[in-house]
Structure formats: C-alpha cells, structure tokens
Amino acid sequence: MRPDLHLHSRKPQSGKPKESGEQRPGLAVRKTAARLLSAIIDAHTSLDGLTDAAGGHPQYRALDVRDRALVRAVLTTALRFRVTIEKLIERELDRPLPGNAHALSHILHVAAAQILFLDIPDSAAVDLAVSHAKGDPRTARFGGLVNGVLRALARSKDKALPEMLAATEDAPDWFRERLVAAYGEENAAAILAAHRVEAPTDFTVRADPEKWARRIGGIVLPTGTVRVERLAAPVPELPGYGDGAWWVQDAAASLPARLLGDVSGARVADLCAAPGGKTAQLVSAGARVTAVDISSSRLKRLAVNLGRLGLEAQIVTADLMKYEPARPFDAVLLDAPCSSTGTVRRHPDVPWTKTPADIEKLAEVQFRLLGRAVELVRPGGRVVFSNCSLDPAEGEVLLERFLAGTEGVRLDPIRLGEAAGIDPFITARGTLRTTPAELDLGTPALSGMDGFFAARLFRLP
Template sequence: MKGRGAGSEAGGADPAASAPRPGLPARQVAARLLAAVVEAKTSLDGLTDPSHGHPQFRRLEPRDQGLVRAILQTALRFRGSLDQEIAARIERPLPPNASALRHVLHVGAAQILYLDIPDSAAVDLAVASAAADPRTARFKNLVNAVLRRIAREAASGTAAADPLVDCPAWLRERLEAQYGVERAGAIAAVHRRPAPVDITVKSDPAGWAERLGGRVIAGGSVRLERLEAPVPELGGFADGEWWVQDVAAALPARLVAAAPGERVADLCAAPGGKTAQLALTGANVTALDLSASRMKRLSENLSRLGLEAETVVGDLSAFSPSEPFDAVLLDAPCSSTGTIRRHPDVAYTKDAAEIDKLAGVQARLLGEAARLVKRGGRLVFSNCSLDRAEGEAVVEAFLSDHPEFRRLPVLPEEITDFGFAISAAGDLRTTPDMLAGEAGKAGGLDGFYAARLIRDQ
C-alpha cells in the first residue's frame, strides 16, 4: 500500500511511438490495457508478456513495464473502491460511453491511493494522458480536479469497508450464494492482497526455507514472502531442487497417492508442477496436453528438475494408451476464480456464462478420463475454480452417470494440516481465506477443488 506523497481503448494512436514527457507512455499504455481487460476480456498475462504481449507494452523499458503491471493489478484489485472514490468527487455519474475517461481516472487514482508514486506525478501524467486522447481531451480539467481532491482528501490506502465492493456483480452474487455473505467477504478481502510465492521442494523443506529466507507452511510447501532476486536466480532453482507451485495446487497430486512403478496419467498436464510431483514418487508418468508450446515448457521444467515422464501432445478424446492406468489425474481447465489474488483480471475476463460453458467442458473431459482408469484404479478430478458448478456439481453428475465409480474420500492424515479443507462428502475444497497466517506474515492460498474416485468394475 502507498504512503502519502507530495480510458483509452485497444485502438488509437501508439503512445510509445513518439518521445513525450517521461512516464507518460507508461500511463497511456496502462489505460489502454485496462480497457482491453475489462472491455475485451483479454488476459492480463497475455497483454503483458515480455515476448508476445501487446506491442505498445513491449516497446516500453523494463522499468516502465513493471510499473504498468503494478498499476493494472492494483486498479483491478480495487476497481470498486476506485469507482467509489471517483464518484464521490464528481457532480454526476460518468456516462456509460465515457469508458476511456474512466480508465484514465482509475490509472491515476490507483497510483495515488495504493502505489508508492508521488501524488503530483500521478495527477499531472493522468491529465497529460487525458489531453493526448481526442476522446478525453475535453475532460482534462475534470481529471485534474478529481485526482487532486482524491490526493488531498482520501486516506492512504483507501479501500471500501466491504471488500465485496471490489468484486464485479456476477462474481459477488455467486460467492454470496455459495459461501454466504460473511465467507464471501473474507474471500474478497484476500483477493485485494498480492499473493506470496510458494515453492514445492524435492526434499528438506526446512533447509530450503532457511536458505531462501522463507518458512515452511502447511503441507510442507515453502513460502517466500519477499524475493531477494528473480525466481530463476534464487539458489537451487537452476539445480532443479524446487519449483514454483501454490500450496493448494500441490494438493491434488498428493491425493493420487502414486506409488513407485505405478502407471499414472497426468491429463491437461502443462506447465508440469503436478507432473513433477508424480514423477518424484517413482511412478511411471505419462503427461498429456493439447498444446505443443505448453508441453515444451513442461519438458523444459522436467529437464531442469532431473525428472522423467512420457509426454504426449494431443486431444484427450483421441488418446488411446495400450493399457489403462493405475491412477489418472485430471486437473481440468476452468474459470480460474481460485487464483484471483494472483490474477485479478480473472474477475473481469470471466463471467457466469463462461463458468457454465467450462463446466460442460469439464464434464466431457472427466468422462474421457474415466475410460483410462483400470478396474480398482483411482481418478482424481481437480481445478482452481471457487465455483461449485465447476467442482462438486461436475463430480455428482459424473457419479450419477457412471455407477462403476464411487468416491474414495480424502482422509485428514493424507494431507497433513489440511483437514479443515475436507468436505463432509470427502472432497477437498480450499478457499483463499484459509491459512490466514501469523501476524505480519503473508497468508492465504489459491482456491482449489479436488475429488478422488475409484473404479470398482
């Protein structure tokens, strides 16, 4: 959060093409990419990829690229709060067609309230950004007045008392319906905070926590709250001693309970964190993914880690192994609402219709995965969605249609320190508000769902 200091849409002129005042292109690009996220539902990771992202973003210097990412993540985390701060300082609501203006105001207000940037620079560059765009030029005085009032009147780090204000309406409705208002609010509060980096280590979690300045958390993961260097430069990374993986994302592979020599399939496997966990057990792992580029990344990760797995690029529906597997893990594509604290754009790039669509995809993939499981074998279904339409409902429908399968409930002793996340039915359900952490320490985890099934016939 910031201490007190003294939109554009996807089209239009290239703000980085000329040489305007320092810092202006970064603010213009931030407003443009904010529009691309909330209006065109474009992935923030894709827009800000250093190699393949938006061309105007890629033209910025690395330092300005980092600033743009920080502005966008903050503006998305506190979108509702920013709306309230702006609305309190204008006489009439912004008209629906003033989206470009709204993005400029959000970029400026996010810097004033939440980032360590001098207020004067945030205001002046927002005014310059508005003046440079024909759609917003006539509002430059309004931008100046509103942002100066926010800088003068708003408390440092201002956020709405109700964290659900920062959820878009569709997400708030679903969280409240499924978890209740109080629990939904606790989840939304965690969405406001950046997530720490968790790693899975091959061995000796305590030793690696000491070496990297982290701490061992539930399940044996190591949490790095402050990075002293980029991840690839940290000790042990190049030597393949660990990989980045949220503590919740490490749970589904543990439910497989793979044993040395067992034949195990990891479906929708890339980027490979779960594949690495399974390979580390000594199982004979086959990793399947539809994307050749993602599978290449998986193979590179396994090579760095010194682990082996058979890799197959292809569609699950066309996958026909010579014999069924002892165990199958399907970490299915989903809305990713469990990762909003890491990817705040998800709240704006997904919606209720997308969840219903993805639930249908998951049901189809689970049916395909079932045919790969031998009699007596295990099938683990998981994803990083908070929505029960993509989790519990998919599994219940599958069990109703596949009497040859039944639940194999998760037991507390299998996932040490996570007994609180086991449902009455024996499934696993984590939410971001769990693992609150010690005072002064980063808490929370990704939202995940996992169910384990066994084939009786």
Template sequence: MVVSGPAAPARGKSRGKPPASQRETDALPPTPGLAVRMAAARLLAAVVDAKTPLDGLTDQDHGHPQFKALDARDRGLVRAILVTALRYRRSIEALISARLRSPLPGNATTLSHILHVGAAQILFLDVPDSAAVDLAVTHAKGDPRTARFAALVNAVLRGIARDKAADLPQMLATVTDAPDWFVARLRAAYGAERAAEILASHRLESPTDFTVKSDPQRWAETFGGIVLPTGSVRVGRLPAPVADLPGYAEGEWWVQDAAAALPARLLGDVSGLRVADLCAAPGGKTAQLASAGAIVTAVDSSRSRLNRLQANLDRLGLKAEIVQADAIDWTPAERFDAVLLDAPCSSTGTVRRHPDVPWTKSPADIDKLAGLQRRLLDHAVQMLKPGARIVFSNCSLDPREGEDMVRQFLSQNPAFAIDPIAQGEFAGVDGFVTPEGWLRTTPADMRMADAALSGMDGFFAARLRRQD
C-alpha cells in the first residue's frame, strides 16, 4: 500500500502553552509499553539530530531523564531498539520511503523517528508486529506534531510487516547501512571490497572479549566461549550479567576487546619498568601493564573515569599511581622507561558495539581529533628516557588519525624512528602487522567459522623509539 499525508505542522512555541514534549506526555494515556517507545524515539532524535552519543543517553546513573524513569527491563528494550535502529538505519529508511508517494517533509523529524522505532521492532526484534504498529500509532496520535499522520504511520508499518519476508533481504543486499561520508572514507582507505566487508561486519552484534590473568582455556570453558589466537577469551552471548560471572568478584579477568588488548603488549617485557599510561581510563590497558609487572602511572583528565579505573584495579588486586591531569600538558617528575598513549579518537573502529558513531561524528570531527592526537604525541614523547619506547594507538579506522598522523610526526621529528613490530613477536599478531611495521586491525578481521564469534574493533598502533 502506497501512502502519503499532509505536510507536517511547523515547529514553534505558542505563548502560554507548555512545550511540545510536555503536551505529548500529557496527551497520552498510560498504555503499557508506550513509555518505552516514546523514550526510544526521543533518544533516537538526540543521536541523529543533536549528535549526542548513545552511551551517555543510556547511562544508568546519568542518562536521559526519560530513560532513567524506566525500570531495568524497559531500559534494556529501549537500548535494543536504538542499537537496531542505528545499525540498520539506511535499510529501515529505504523500506519506509518505498511506501511513501513523496518524502517526509524536512521538519517531520519526530514522525520519522516514530516510524524508525516501529520498523526496527518489526524487522529485527522479537516484538509482535501488531504491538509495534499499535504503539507507534498511539504515540503519533498523542503528539500534536504527528497526530495528523497517525493513519500514515499505521499504513507504512503494516505494509512493512506484511512484506518484510520478501523486502528485507533485498534491502540488506542493496543498501549500505552507513552515512555517505563514512562509506566514502572507508573506501578511500581500504578499497571497495575491504570497505564492504567492514560495513557488513557492522551489522553483526559484537561478541564479548575478556583478558584473563591466567589459564584462558579454563575461562573459555567456564563461559562457553573460545580462546582467540591472541590469547583473549571470547563469548558470543554472555550466560549472565558480567558482574555475576564466575571470577568477576575474585578479579580473575576484565572485559576488553581483543584488539584493544594488543597495544599494551607492543611495549614488550615491562616487568619492573616505570610506564606511563596516558588517557588511561577506564583502565583495561593499565590493568594489563600492572599485571605484567610494570610500575604504572595512569593519567586521565576525568575524575569520574579515574574513579572507575581505581575500582577496577581494586577488584583485580592490582596497583597503579593515579594522576588526574590533562595528558597534553602534564609533566612528570622523572622520565619513563616506556609510554603508552591510547589517544582520544573518533571511535570509528568500535561501530559494531557503538552504531551511533557514524551518525554522531563527521569528517570535521576526525580532523579536529587528529590535531589533538598530534599535540598529545608531541608532548608524550618528551616523557621518554633516551632509547625508550612509546606506543601510540587509538580505535579509529581512519588513516587521518593513524598512519597519516604518525608519518607526519616522524617526518618532523628525526629524533624518533619506527620500532617495527616483528612477525611472530607474540601469538596472533602476524595478520595485523603492516608492511611498515605498524599494527592495523578492522572489524572484518579475526574471522571464525561462527559469524557470532568473528570480528574485532578497528585499531591502529605504532611503536616508536627515542634515539637521542
């Protein structure tokens, strides 16, 4: 069924009337499940329209008020809807557009978000189609911005539900679920074929990886997972919440993506060495270094993130000196034997776990972050003793934040040289070493027979040595 509707009413504030969001809430009856869908649409708007990161919106303690007002089960459903709506945003958009005579008006963003929330449930989640449609229609009727479109919402979503068995596979085969700028940069960096593999991996739910203190095979068997070639333990679906798993309270392991566990290992044997971990929170790499016997100074500018780092170290029975400071201008009393700089970045390597990233970032953000990384690296190398190593890393897929930035640094700093990663340097690393001796992983790497156990974060790391 092809449907259309009148233009959306213009947004605006009327003197003496409550804001639209309050009128929306007041107009709706207490329908079971409706608060979840309203929260999902509101948070989807915050991500797509206001470029607000999803993790902050769904933080259990400091998230969006509409999210925090829900119980734990409903919060879980909101997050599932949002992750799905973002992961498949372009496919959902195409299925909606196919049922409209003309595009939705530019100011009909609220209507668009209601449709996306409804379609995400119908197409990908274990929610009865009728419930997803009825709740979307009720939501539209109760919002003065969308009330006149209730029939359109009903017709579009019912059409999607009726035809999904035939239409969804076709859309997934022909539509790229990412914004154009993101696709273009991936193709420029990796070529069309590799970019397509990375984008396909972004549609898959990410497995959970653990770094364990000892005996990874035992923990893999305990969790019903596998041991990766790099030594991390991987689980496709957790048997219980992380804090309820065996070994958590005893500090036997911590959650850390397999790719994120590689940069700290590039420093080699750090036992007894003084090592700075810059931009350290939440502390996975600090824990690796401390567990390997390093005398670690963990530096981060965020007090709340450092509190979390300290709590993780306490649980793990590990120690580090904690310093709250901006690594871009902090100067230690003594130089270090080694430095790990895991710099702030666009996080484009983490899209499997954070599908909001392509929709909240832009090329301008990447340029800005690359500039920050260069300033951090310029300062961090001054903390090294002569002959000491520094590992620069981040979880970006974009060469502007990785290969290009380090090449520029080396061309302007002859006192530093690449300390190339060697083939066979440690288990599982060979497939990720570039011809230049750098480390580069992508979400299309670490392929397993089971797709649910495949992939890893996109990471870049370069090991440099001070020569003077």
C-alpha cells in the first residue's frame, strides 16, 4: 500500500459530510476556485486573465455574476493569506501532503480561506470540500483527511489564526528576500503587512475633488486623489460615472503624469498607454496626446474610457520599438510593462505568478523601451519613466545603468514642492518611490498606495 494513503489529521474526525453531487449548490463555485487556484500556483497564470469576463477560464465564465464574485473573493483571500493558510493546514497533519498532491492542496486552501477569513458557514465549507474531494479521482481517497483537517481548523481558528498571523508573513521566500534587500527588515515587514489588507478605491477627478469626495463617500488625499474605503455601489453606478467626472486610478499611478509639468498645448506621447488613466490626465491638462500601445484590444478599452470621459487623443497601435512618428514629441511618458510587484494589495497573485527571472527579463525590456522613449522626444524635451514595481532592478538600478550608458540625456531631478502631496515620496536622488506601507491615514484599510517608481529625464539640446 502506498504510504500517502495513511495520511490523516491529528484531530479526530467529527460530523458526517453530505454525499457528493454535481448539482449541489455551491459546489461548482468551489470546483472553479480550486481549478483557477491550480492555474495560478502551478502554471503561473494571472488571476485577472483567468477571471476576465470575455476571455477568462471557461469554467469561470459559465458561472453567474454572483458566483463569479464569490470565486474571486475566495481566490484573492487564499492568495493574500497563502502562507498562513499553508501553516495552519500543516499543523493538522501528521506528515506533509505528498509532493504531487496539488489538487488536494488546492481543495484544502479554497475551503480554509472560507473557514478562516470569509463569512461562509464552516459546515458548508467543510461539506462542499469533502464532496469535491470525493468526486475527483485524484483526491477521492482523501475525503476523510479533508473532513478532519477542515473541521479541526474550524474548531481552533479563534485562537490559532491570530497566533499564526503574528508569526508569519504571507509571501514566497524569494519575494520577501528581495524586499528585505531593497528596503530593510522593518520596511519590508510593513510592506508585507499592508499586502494583507484589501486596497481602497482611488479616483482621479477632473475638477473639485472635495465635491466628489462628498458625493461618493470618500476623502481627498494630499495628492488630490479621492479615496473611498468601501464603495457604496459598483463603480458604474456611482454618481459622476456617466458624466465622465472621474476615473478609477490609484493615487501612486496618478503621480508620474504630473512630473511632466505644464503640458498645456504640448505634443505628448503616452507610451504603453492602455488602459488610459495617464492619457486622461494628460488630455485633461491640455496636452495633445498620442496614446501608443502594442495591444489593439487594450487600446479599445482605452478608447471606451476616453469616450466616457469626453476626452480625445490620437490612438496608435504599434510596437514601440518600431514606431516612427512624423516628428519628435515635446514630452514623453513611458509607464513601462513590469512585474507589477507594487500592486500586490490589488493583485495578490503577483508574488505567486512571478519569479526573479521574470523581473530580470522585464527589466531588460524596460531598458530598451526607455532608450526608444528618449529617441522619440525632441532635444530639450522631458521623458518620465515609471512602473508599478517595488523591485530596484526595474527602477533605481535600471535608471543608473541607463544614465551611465546613454549619451545626450541626464536626470532631471524631481524637486520638493513641484506638485501637491508628492514631497514624502521624493528620494535624495530626485526620483520618486512609493510603497504600500506609506501614506498612513490612521487605519490600514484606508492607508497605503501602490508601489511605484518614477524618474524624469531631460534630452540635451
């Protein structure tokens, strides 16, 4: 007999789970969540891609709107607290799960996320997980183990969960190590703690932020962004949506476009522009904007967003490395594709789908794109380079390498007082760096912002 057949939980099993059945209410949701968790952890597929309404996983798209929302809630929770959940499951086992027991692990994580963090009855989470396990040939023999482990978690969670949260950090080792190397132990711990808290929703408003903060139930940040901790309704149902009064954009993401200064009447290229938040900022500031992106589908979304806002820009689908405008631009904004490690609060799959090799590869892509961006601006013009990565390999290190090896360009340092609210994020080098641990507004749920890096360059005449 194979040794893994003897796996069992330390605690005695109790309760009799209901028999499995394909039509059991809620079972399709749990199966979908486990299937998508497998795609994220085992195949490094992005959560947003899997849950896209048009092109997402077929199993997800087959669900109704309410069930889709539950799948996303389960997955974001399971990913946000993955290490904590893993450690609590391990405590209930005599020995680790077999190395090839991925399907079993995902079933346990999906159910544990519900039991430990979501407002779902423990009994329902346990029974559905057992039905799921028994209905899958890969996990059928582990039905008893699933039942025992999950019931033990439910009994002990009030004491065990706070203790485990205090003792762990929810990130893969490689991710934590790179944060510590970049920011030190204390700041890295603060960033990881912020990642455990769901991010608020930020809005860039076209005018009168105080008015719109009152209307949609938020506050005005020092940068002028309106922040709402909990939305009273879906975004399209909020006041001002149909009128194009605002758009959703993280406070940190709104800063790079402002570093170009007064762009009224200027010809500005927004490179890698979709989905268009920065394009909207630049157009609203009076610039004549050319929005360039390699993805036609993402540019369609940009066009829809600009249409709702009543804004116009020239939209160009092109590979930036091959793009040849008729003449150089007065200014260029390059918000480059990156590892997105600064957006973990909103995208908790990122540390589990990216690797150090991905970061190094993306840094090389950004290096080439930045070189092209400088070529597209006229002598005497500005280039702002930015991305939503926390990793210096995609920010500070890349910048210094670029400046050292590129003629005809210099750093144009960002100065204190240039724009409202940005002073705390200006580095000694004159660049901009934000992290999720900054912008303390009194409560974790209201505080923080995406991790961003930005630098401004000047092309010499």
